[in-house]
Amino acid sequence: MLNDYYEFKIAGHWLSALVNDDFTGLSDAEANLVEDWLYPHLRQLPDMTVAVLFDEGRGFAEDEISGLYADCYAVRLYFTNNNLGN
Numbered sequence: 001m002l003n004d005y006y007e008f009k010i011a012g013h014w015l016s017a018l019v020n021d022d023f024t025g026l027s028d029a030e031a032n033l034v035e036d037w038l039y040p041h042l043r044q045l046p047d048m049t050v051a052v053l054f055d056e057g058r059g060f061a062e063d064e065i066s067g068l069y070a071d072c073y074a075v076r077l078y079f080t081n082n083n084l085g086n
Contacts, residue, residue, distance in 0.1 A: 002049055004081035006041075010052075011063035011070035018050050018075065037065045045079040052076075 014034055016022045023031040041048065057074025 002047070002078040002080055003084050005051075005076040005078045007057075007074055007076050008064045009057070009061045009072040010065060010075040011068075011072050013070065014063075014065055015052055015073065015075075019052060033065060041077055045077060048077045048079040050075060050077055 010018065013030075014026075016024075017026060017031065017034045018038070023034070026034065053074040053076065057072075059072065060069060061072040062068070063070045063072055
């Protein structure tokens with residue numbers, strides 16, 4: 001049961017890679033940047049699911065993958081938190 005999440009501001013440029021595992025629009029360096037950002041989360045949260053909140057949290061902000069400013073979306077990594085009561 002996915003019962004918790006972390007939320008990040010992520011540039012729209014990365015969404016296809018995060019949501020669909022589709023890196024075709026990215027250069028090798030960009031793909032490596034996404035994988036380097038994502039790997040610690042995958043290791044900690046092997047059952048996570050990625051969701052993009054298209055209707056809220058959108059705006060010009062610092063992208064948490066690259067550290068650059070861009071048109072960003074709120075992205076949630078949902079996971080099972082066994083410390084939360086049912």
